[in-house]
Amino acid sequence: MALSPDDVLAGLKQIVEEVAGVPAADIELGKNFTEDLDVDSLSMVEVVVECENRFGVKIPDDKVTDLVTVGDAVNFIVSASN
Amino acid sequence: MSQRRVVVTGLGATTPLGGNVDSTWKALIAGQSGVRLLTDDWRELLPVHFAARVATEPAEQMERVEMRRLDRSEQFALIASREAWKDAGSPDDIDKERLGVVIASGIGGVITLMDQFNILNEKGARSVSPHTVPMLMPNGPAANVGLELHAKAGVHTPVSACASGAEAIGYAFEMIKNNRADVVVSGGVEAACHQLPMAAFAAMKALSTRNDDPARASRPYDLDRDGFVLGEGGGILVLEEFEHAKARGAKIYCEISGQGLTSDGYHIAAPDPEGNGVQRAIKFALANAGLTAKDIVHLNAHATSTPAGDVAEANALRKALGADADHVAVSATKSMTGHLLGGAGAIESVFLVKALEERLAPPTINIENLDPAVTVDVVRDKARALPAGDIAALNDSFGFGGHNVVLVFNSI
Numbered sequence: 440m441a442l443s444p445d446d447v448l449a450g451l452k453q454i455v456e457e458v459a460g461v462p463a464a465d466i467e468l469g470k471n472f473t474e475d476l477d478v479d480s481l482s483m484v485e486v487v488v489e490c491e492n493r494f495g496v497k498i499p500d501d502k503v504t505d506l507v508t509v510g511d512a513v514n515f516i517v518s519a520s521n
Numbered sequence: 522m523s524q525r526r527v528v529v530t531g532l533g534a535t536t537p538l539g540g541n542v543d544s545t546w547k548a549l550i551a552g553q554s555g556v557r558l559l560t561d562d563w564r565e566l567l568p569v570h571f572a573a574r575v576a577t578e579p580a581e582q583m584e585r586v587e588m589r590r591l592d593r594s595e596q597f598a599l600i601a602s603r604e605a606w607k608d609a610g611s612p613d614d615i616d617k618e619r620l621g622v623v624i625a626s627g628i629g630g631v632i633t634l635m636d637q638f639n640i641l642n643e644k645g646a647r648s649v650s651p652h653t654v655p656m657l658m659p660n661g662p663a664a665n666v667g668l669e670l671h672a673k674a675g676v677h678t679p680v681s682a683c684a685s686g687a688e689a690i691g692y693a694f695e696m697i698k699n700n701r702a703d704v705v706v707s708g709g710v711e712a713a714c715h716q717l718p719m720a721a722f723a724a725m726k727a728l729s730t731r732n733d734d735p736a737r738a739s740r741p742y743d744l745d746r747d748g749f750v751l752g753e754g755g756g757i758l759v760l761e762e763f764e765h766a767k768a769r770g771a772k773i774y775c776e777i778s779g780q781g782l783t784s785d786g787y788h789i790a791a792p793d794p795e796g797n798g799v800q801r802a803i804k805f806a807l808a809n810a811g812l813t814a815k816d817i818v819h820l821n822a823h824a825t826s827t828p829a830g831d832v833a834e835a836n837a838l839r840k841a842l843g844a845d846a847d848h849v850a851v852s853a854t855k856s857m858t859g860h861l862l863g864g865a866g867a868i869e870s871v872f873l874v875k876a877l878e879e880r881l882a883p884p885t886i887n888i889e890n891l892d893p894a895v896t897v898d899v900v901r902d903k904a905r906a907l908p909a910g911d912i913a914a915l916n917d918s919f920g921f922g923g924h925n926v927v928l929v930f931n932s933i
Contacts, residue, residue, distance in 0.1 A: 460586025481590075484651040491647075 442494060442520040447513045454489045455509075458482050468510035476509075486512075496520055527697045528933060529774040529874050530766050531609025531759030533601035533708075536868055537752050537858050540577025541604050545868075546875050548576075550904045552884045554736035554857050556750050563716040569728045571735035572714045573752035573859030590652040591665065592630030593712035593753075597864070598662030599669065601757040602706055606670065609759040610771055612704065621674035621702040622667040623693040624757070625685035625709040627863030627920070629659030632715050662710050662755075674702035680863075682920030683823075685709050686756065687866025687928055691780035693760045694928075703765040709867035710755030719751060725790065727827060739860075740887035741824035741831050741853035742895045749825040752859025756868030775877045776933040778913070779810025785923030792830050796837025798925045799917065803841040806915065806927035814845035816931070818907050819882045819914040820897075821869040824853035825860050834917070835895040849915075850882040850905050851897045857886055866918035870928060873916045877932050880907040 452463040459478045472478040478486065483506075487498050490512070496519040498506075506512045532542045537555025539545035548555070555573040564570045579588060579596035588596055602624075606612075633656040640648050655661055660678035667676035675696065679688040686709020693707030713719075722728045729748040731738035739750040766773055781802035787793040807813060820838065824831050831853075839846050854872055861868055876882055882905045891899065913931035 458586075458589075460584065481651040481655075488647055 442517055444513050444517055447494065447516045448509070450493050451490065451509065451512060454486055454493065458485045458489065466509055468508065468513065470509050471507055472509070490516060494520060525698055525700060526763035527694050527760050527777050528763050528766050529758050529777060530761045530771040531605040532774070532871050532874060533603065533605030533608060533757040534755065534868055534871050535575050535577060535597050535600045536754040536756070537573035537576055540575070540582060542871060542875070544576070549854060549857055549872065549883045550881060552857065552886045552902065554886065555752065556735045556739055556859050558735055566716060567720055568723050568730050569719060570732045571738065571750065572719070573750055574714055575754045590656070592633040592656040592661060594626050594630055594710045595656065595662045595665045597710040597712060597753070597755040598624050598666050598757070601708065601710070601755050602666045605706065605757040605759050609761070610769070612769060612771070615704055617671045618673045619703040620670060620672040621693065621696050621705040622663050622670065622672045622676045623679070623689045623696070623705055623707045624663035624666055625679050625689035625863050625867070626659045626662055627680065627682050627685045627711055628713050628718060630657035630661055631713050631718055633657045635715060635717055666706055670706065672706070681924035681926070682922055683860065683862050683865055684918040684920035684924040684926045685863035685866065686868070687870065687916060687918035687926040688782070688924070690758060690760070690777070690867060690870050690928055691782065691926055694777050694780055697760055697762050703762045705760045706757060707760055708755060708757035709864045711862040711864040712753050713862060714751055714753050722751065729826065737887045739826045739856050741822070741826045741856050741885060742835070742892055742899050743888045744890040744892045746826045746828060746831065748827055749855065750859040752861045754861055754868065755864040756871040758867070758870055758874065773933060774874050776931050777928065778812065778931050779806045779929035781806030781809060781927040783925045785925065787923055790921045792833040792919065793923070794829070794833050796833050796840065798923060799834060799837035799919065800841040802917070802925040802927040803915065806929050810913070810929040810931070812913050812929060812931065814842045816913040817842065817845065817849050817915055818912045819850045819852070819873070819876055821873050821914070821916045822851050822853045823917050823919050825855055832892065832894045834919070835897050839896045846897050849898060850900045850907065852883045852900045853885040854883050866916065866926060869918070870916050870930070873914050873930050876907065877912065877914055877930060880909065881905070882907055
């Protein structure tokens with residue numbers, strides 16, 4: 440079943456807050472994971488695995504480097520859920 | 522190069538007696554035990570149902586997000602180092618290329634290792650935390666403290682089982698003596714109150730099994746001692762070159778003036794009953810410090826409460842110090858803290874520094890019948906005043922593998 444961008448963003452906010460301690464209110468579509476949210480490479484691995492578990496999608500390792508912003512991640516997950 | 526002297530300018534601790542140095546010291550002097558029954562279900566798997574966990578959980582002193590990427594031993598290291606750094610006056614403007622960190626752990630992140638092994642088996646490789654390696658590596662506590670303080674003179678982790686914490690302080694001492702650094706944050710931590718290490722120590726018959734009376738289980742020098750009590754936590758000392766400390770107006774607790782290191786070459790786990798290695802370490806440490814046995818008024822003993830170890834150590838002390846052992850007040854603080862393994866030599870060095878500052882030797886509790894084979898002057902039941910004037914004290918620590926470390930501290 441396709442997920443809505445709003446649902447994915449809401450879930451992603453919870454995951455990033457849990458993993459990296461970034462307040463959910465700071466997590467916006469245009470924010471860069473590394474530069475804006477200070478999510479380092481190890482924490483990004485955790486975010487990806489949590490997203491796979493929560494949204495039931497596969498995020499291949501070679502796609503992870505393309506997920507630069509929160510919006511990139513939301514778009515990828517929504518597409519993958521279709 | 523003129524002789525560089527090394528002083529102690531900061532202390533930090535988290536122990537079974539308290540979440541910082543002050544609360545730990547007060548409980549220690551009051552003769553309180555930090556040993557308690559475990560509340561974990563797994564205790565029923567083991568012949569030993571108690572340990573000495575830290576009095577203050579890291580969650581009370583640390584943010585959740587920070588905690589989840591740190592092994593418990595690393596949490597202890599950061600908590601105690603932050604206290605020690607603050608106690609040293611938070612000298613953040615010193616040259617970081619002259620700042621080092623030497624923090625030991627005997628076992629490393631064993632709780633992380635076991636937790637992630639369970640996750641691998643239950644959920645598969647993809648669920649294993651990417652933080653696992655930085656959490657389980659024995660140098661993780663030192664590395665995390667080094668990162669936080671931006672230390673660039675060198676970050677090190679000596680590993681010598683239960684002598685590790687003392688060896689770390691000795692290594693830090695040498696870094697400053699040899700002009701590699703001006704300030705070194707040093708000490709040791711351990712977080713191994715987990716069913717596997719406990720089962721393993723129990724398999725060696727090393728642990729007390731006094732399940733009906735945990736608070737009285739750690740009883741160094743008592744005739745009925747039956748093994749050590751596992752403890753957790755750590756101690757940190759900020760060591761600093763004397764002139765450097767004076768120049769910035771730091772509070773100076775005391776001087777660390779020498780160390781002696783030897784190995785037994787005898788057995789992987791049993792102490793050499795003749796204690797030759799211990800005696801040589803004491804002699805080397807005194808010579809290194811430029812002191813003699815006449816100067817020593819106090820000793821924090823390794824004394825873990827094992828039948829063989831306590832007597833072997835006491836015999837070695839008597840032989841090494843001779844008649845001068847009569848004026849050495851010997852305290853076995855593991856009777857209250859349990860045995861912090863890689864943290865032991867560090868927390869006991871913190872106690873030694875406090876003893877010199879307060880002129881008070883901590884008590885040894887739980888001695889109902891002093892083993893007649895122990896021929897040193899044990900401080901029993903109540904703390905004992907130490908003399909005024911210039912005094913010096915020793916901390917000895919030993920580890921499986923036959924490692925012997927003796928540190929010398931003196932008033933300044």
